Amino acid sequence: MGTFSALNIGEQALKMSQLALEVTGHNIANVNTDGYTRQRVEFTAGAPTETGFGQVGTGVMLDQIMRTTDIFIQNQLAEEAQILAARQRENDVFKQVEAIFNEPADNNFSSVLNNFFDSMNALSAEPESSSVRSMVVESGHLLTESIQSLNQRLEDVRTRIDESIALKVNDVNTKIQQIAELNEKISRAETSGMFQANDYRDKREELVTELEQLMDVTVVPDGTDSNTISITVAGAALVHRNQFYPITADLNADNHYDINSTQTSTAIPITNGELKGYMEGRETILPEFQDMLDVLAKDIIFNVNSIHVKGVGLDGFQDITSHNAAYAPNTKLNRAGLPFEPTDGSFHISVYDSDKNLIETQEITVSGAVNSLEDIRAQIDAMANVTATLTVKNELNIKVDNIAGGANFTFVGANGESDSSNFLVSMGLNTFFTGTSAEDMEVNEVIDNDLNKIGAASMYSPGDNGNLLDIINLRSKLTMTNGTSTFDQYYGGIVAKVGLQTEESNHQYETSQSIVSILEQRLLESTGVSLDEEVVNMIKFQRSYQAAAKFVSGVNEMILTLFNSF
Amino acid sequence: MVVSRIHNHIIQLRSLDAVVSAMDRMQKLQEKLATGLDINRLSDNPVGVGIALNYKTEMRKNDYYQDTINSGINSISRISTELQNAERILFEVRDLAVEAGEVSVTSSERQAIALEMENLLQELIDTSNSKTKGKFIFGGTETLSGTQAMSQPYNKQLNADGWINEVLQNPRGINNVTNHLVQDSTEVGVRLSGGAFFQPNGEGGAADAFNAVIRLRDAVLNKDLDVVRAGVQDLDAAIDNVIDYESVMGARIRRLEITNDRISQAQLYDIERYSEIMDADMAEVAVKFGSQQIAYQASLEAASKSMQQSLLDFV
Numbered sequence: 001m002g003t004f005s006a007l008n009i010g011e012q013a014l015k016m017s018q019l020a021l022e023v024t025g026h027n028i029a030n031v032n033t034d035g036y037t038r039q040r041v042e043f044t045a046g047a048p049t050e051t052g053f054g055q056v057g058t059g060v061m062l063d064q065i066m067r068t069t070d071i072f073i074q075n076q077l078a079e080e081a082q083i084l085a086a087r088q089r090e091n092d093v094f095k096q097v098e099a100i101f102n103e104p105a106d107n108n109f110s111s112v113l114n115n116f117f118d119s120m121n122a123l124s125a126e127p128e129s130s131s132v133r134s135m136v137v138e139s140g141h142l143l144t145e146s147i148q149s150l151n152q153r154l155e156d157v158r159t160r161i162d163e164s165i166a167l168k169v170n171d172v173n174t175k176i177q178q179i180a181e182l183n184e185k186i187s188r189a190e191t192s193g194m195f196q197a198n199d200y201r202d203k204r205e206e207l208v209t210e211l212e213q214l215m216d217v218t219v220v221p222d223g224t225d226s227n228t229i230s231i232t233v234a235g236a237a238l239v240h241r242n243q244f245y246p247i248t249a250d251l252n253a254d255n256h257y258d259i260n261s262t263q264t265s266t267a268i269p270i271t272n273g274e275l276k277g278y279m280e281g282r283e284t285i286l287p288e289f290q291d292m293l294d295v296l297a298k299d300i301i302f303n304v305n306s307i308h309v310k311g312v313g314l315d316g317f318q319d320i321t322s323h324n325a326a327y328a329p330n331t332k333l334n335r336a337g338l339p340f341e342p343t344d345g346s347f348h349i350s351v352y353d354s355d356k357n358l359i360e361t362q363e364i365t366v367s368g369a370v371n372s373l374e375d376i377r378a379q380i381d382a383m384a385n386v387t388a389t390l391t392v393k394n395e396l397n398i399k400v401d402n403i404a405g406g407a408n409f410t411f412v413g414a415n416g417e418s419d420s421s422n423f424l425v426s427m428g429l430n431t432f433f434t435g436t437s438a439e440d441m442e443v444n445e446v447i448d449n450d451l452n453k454i455g456a457a458s459m460y461s462p463g464d465n466g467n468l469l470d471i472i473n474l475r476s477k478l479t480m481t482n483g484t485s486t487f488d489q490y491y492g493g494i495v496a497k498v499g500l501q502t503e504e505s506n507h508q509y510e511t512s513q514s515i516v517s518i519l520e521q522r523l524l525e526s527t528g529v530s531l532d533e534e535v536v537n538m539i540k541f542q543r544s545y546q547a548a549a550k551f552v553s554g555v556n557e558m559i560l561t562l563f564n565s566f
Numbered sequence: 567m568v569v570s571r572i573h574n575h576i577i578q579l580r581s582l583d584a585v586v587s588a589m590d591r592m593q594k595l596q597e598k599l600a601t602g603l604d605i606n607r608l609s610d611n612p613v614g615v616g617i618a619l620n621y622k623t624e625m626r627k628n629d630y631y632q633d634t635i636n637s638g639i640n641s642i643s644r645i646s647t648e649l650q651n652a653e654r655i656l657f658e659v660r661d662l663a664v665e666a667g668e669v670s671v672t673s674s675e676r677q678a679i680a681l682e683m684e685n686l687l688q689e690l691i692d693t694s695n696s697k698t699k700g701k702f703i704f705g706g707t708e709t710l711s712g713t714q715a716m717s718q719p720y721n722k723q724l725n726a727d728g729w730i731n732e733v734l735q736n737p738r739g740i741n742n743v744t745n746h747l748v749q750d751s752t753e754v755g756v757r758l759s760g761g762a763f764f765q766p767n768g769e770g771g772a773a774d775a776f777n778a779v780i781r782l783r784d785a786v787l788n789k790d791l792d793v794v795r796a797g798v799q800d801l802d803a804a805i806d807n808v809i810d811y812e813s814v815m816g817a818r819i820r821r822l823e824i825t826n827d828r829i830s831q832a833q834l835y836d837i838e839r840y841s842e843i844m845d846a847d848m849a850e851v852a853v854k855f856g857s858q859q860i861a862y863q864a865s866l867e868a869a870s871k872s873m874q875q876s877l878l879d880f881v
Contacts, residue, residue: 094609111626126701462709521580529575531573
């Protein structure tokens with residue numbers, strides 16, 4: 001134990017104070033850095049040396065520079081942040097759906113539907129008027145365009161979600177690549193030295209947190225003191241030590257993206273995080289509303305058409321081709337792929353001369369399970385004044401023989417008998433609408449081309465509005481959901497469902513947000529940099545540096561004194 | 567002593583949270599003030615929107631039914647006017663018949679009376695074929711004149727001497743009624759069967775107004791006074807029939823007016839309910855907005871004060 005060893009103690013103390021000041025400086029510098037964890041220097045007393053007078057300390061030594069984090073809260077936060085990310089994406093989808101339905105605005109589907117019935121009502125007051133007839137067709141177009149556009153806009157959201165999914169997949173790949181690189185850096189730094197690579201670990205933790213917000217992954221620590229981590233999803237590896245295996249977004253049969261692993265070449269199940277929110281929106285939320293719109297469209301089409309086929313326009317038909325087609329001429333009608341199923345019953349064809357004098361009327365009997373389209377065609381063709389043929393696409397064409405002489409026909413019997421077999425509706429003959437869903441609902445082109453084909457009357461008489469009154473009554477008729485709601489109420493139900501689910505999603509999102517923000521604050525309590533604390537530390541280490549310097553100069557004086565005494 | 571570590575970052579975060587949520591609340595109230603609506607998007611009150619939609623549909627239906635009723639009242643009033651016209655013509659014929667029945671009337675005077683009757687008959691046929699907005703009033707659903715023969719509701723037939731000797735209905739039939747929907751599932755006939763007014767028992771049947779006039783005219787021409795007297799009775803039956811229908815039309819207008827009143831009341835009720843659900847209570851919203859504004863300012867001020875200071879200011 002010599003005098004110079006005291007200088008060593010002083011030097012060590014100076015070094016340590018300087019180091020501590022540097023860490024304080026690093027903390028202050030990163031006061032606003034996201035994901036930064038406050039670092040703290042931990043000292044330990046130097047190993048004593050034996051002297052004749054007993055053990056004497058050798059000053060201070062660095063134990064470690066450690067990160068002040070709380071693993072428990074950190075894990076909890078990661079979990080909640082993942083849920084929040086999923087809910088946020090779902091909430092985005094709901095907000096868009098809400099905007100698409102545009103309630104309670106004035107120009108919504110409900111008013112378009114009312115508009116349609118209003119125009120029918122107007123026509124019932126003046127069935128002969130061609131201006132009111134064109135109003136009916138226009139409001140019919142408005143109705144079909146509205147429901148089509150609702151459906152299309154929901155579909156657009158699905159497409160946009162797919163675009164986002166592709167971007168997020170890229171995000172995931174970038175992140176796992178960076179994690180693999182950090183694995184390498186950390187393992188190299190920590191195996192060569194004895195200290196933790198704090199800042200690399202900070203960065204890796206942040207990347208893992210961000211990755212977990214995108215999708216649910218399993219993080220397995222491995223290597224010495226978990227200096228590397230492996231990341232897997234349902235058995236497929238994303239990161240293994242310094243290797244990474246990208247995931248891909250591939251188009252599936254429905255033209256939407258599925259997410260696959262390049263390591264196992266199988267689909268990756270997405271159970272949480274932003275990607276889950278997107279998938280949920282694309283596969284569950286949006287299709288549900290699209291399905292409801294389809295049900296609404298199909299019921300409007302079927303109910304309006306079922307009545308419209310019983311109607312007679314201002315003019316009869318001369319040459320009409322069915323809008324729908326059977327699979328094959330000889331397949332039984334109920335299995336011929338028609339949008340609505342024909343039942344047992346009959347319909348009539350009545351032929352008139354140009355002065356609307358009845359020439360011939362014939363009842364055509366239909367049994368969905370027994371007859372094929374060809375059978376029906378033959379029955380019609382047997383009439384004296386009418387020719388029926390099948391087109392190459394297996395549509396039914398009915399043509400009156402004496403077209404030049406102004407002969408024409410209606411689908412109503414001489415005494416007002418109308419279709420009881422659903423045949424006309426299922427084939428799309430004398431219907432108001434065509435199509436079967438929100439996507440393909442249209443006004444029948446036959447009516448579009450000739451306003452006089454709107455079947456306002458239930459007999460061949462221009463001022464009759466009997467059939468219209470039945471159509472208008474549909475407005476208040478309980479036709480939907482097993483006879484419990486009107487069209488408008490069903491639509492109201494869709495709207496209320498959109499609202500309720502959006503409201504619920506808003507609540508969930510807000511709850512998640514506040515949980516995450518509480519946890520973030522809790523975590524920040526241990527990881528965050530407090531400037532006050534750092535200033536106190538700074539003063540502390542400044543002072544200890546000053547004291548150590550003073551000690552060195554004291555020892556120096558001592559040595560000088562000794563030297564000068566010679 | 568356990569104190570959670572509060573530091574600048576936490577204070578910043580919490581201040582931001584407080585400011586943002588105060589602003590959010592203020593923005594929601596501001597939206598209500600700006601639109602005057604309590605419900606601005608579906609999720610504000612989904613159930614309310616559902617109910618409001620139903621009221622809205624009811625309101626639109628009511629509007630429409632009122633239009634229908636008014637147009638119904640118009641067409642029935644038109645029928646009434648024409649019936650009054652017909653009544654006047656028939657009474658004039660009756661007066662002439664009574665005049666012709668006098669023994670002192672000379673044969674040339676009778677000839678003149680018969681001619682006058684013929685003119686009135688023509689006027690009656692014109693009345694029965696009158697149109698509104700281009701459509702026959704008494705044609706049932708055969709409202710348009712077609713290209714074929716006898717396409718008017720009532721078609722005169724002339725005899726060899728050029729006198730009208732028969733009035734025939736449009737062979738397509740003029741007895742189909744037209745109804746209007748005046749409320750859900752309630753139809754009211756606005757156009758009755760055309761035959762009922764002038765030929766209630768068919769062409770040439772009892773109370774056939776045209777036939778009664780034709781028979782009287784012929785009896786006057788033939789100076790057959792007994793037939794004239796009997797003919798006046800027939801004419802009375804036709805007049806009674808027309809008058810009956812005038813009161814039927816009056817009653818129908820009354821019924822439509824009562825329905826209209828009822829719909830108006832329902833409309834008021836619906837509008838009130840709709841407004842209760844949809845419209846914001848402006849006074850309440852304004853007061854809330856004021857207090858929210860104060861809260862917002864307070865949170866801003868607190869944030870600025872607490873974030874200003876640190877130990878650095880004192881060392």
